[in-house]
Amino acid sequence: MKSIAIGAHLLRDDVEPLAEAVPVGDLFLSALSVADDQPLGDRELLLQVAGIRAKLLDVATFIAIRYGFAFTSAEEARSKCGAHLERWRRVLTANRDHVEMTLKVAASSPEARPDRHAFTSGAEYLRALHAATQAANVDPAFREAAERLIVPLARRHRWSHRDEKSVELTALVARERLDEVKQAGEELRRIAPHVPFLLSGPWPLEVFADDDHE
């Protein structure tokens, strides 16, 4: 059997009985055990992990581990996570009552994705991909409205370019303010019906998982 890591948690009770709790230092990894020959790209497995993730977040905030990290023993998990544990504890302690909300906004003038076949150098392709991603921009009026409505509700926020067709605002929000964020999303829909966007969440600590400064 192998275990697929889902998140890092402060307490065993934050994990069990929804998932296997694997001690790493004084923290716990949530994990799902599968057969050694189980392909990690299996659609049903992906959906199962996504479902467990959502249920775990209902219990307590945790640090999301990007899908794909699997281990065969607790010792292996401990050795590979060891360098992160001190920071994880600080982040989890500081943000136990906070979750992330994501506002994905369609770029106002999306760039064409570079055609990888047009490049003879991988580095040149990566540069072109990076340039196209960074060039994506949000309608200035929408951005102003999003910052006016959502940012004041957040402990921290970050705009990020994830691809060439959209820009994201991630907000670290107290759980008790989630309804206010959703109302802000409805207000954005009302004042900017021409801008396609998706407000989603709550999500575990993903963007702010490595961000432990207060």
Place this chain on the structure above:
Amino acid sequence: MNEELEELPLLETLDHLLDRGVVIAGEAVISIGDVDLLYLGLNIVLANVDAVMRVSKR
């Protein structure tokens, strides 16, 4: 929460699962069928495009 998850577009849910969160040093193979799609073995590849570009110039 589960109802909300089901209402979210599937792509958004999978995007968060596959492309967010902490990357652990190690190895993983994401496969569909018998085809390995992605081999995660180098932190540098997983860091970000900027990091890859910096190293490619060395």
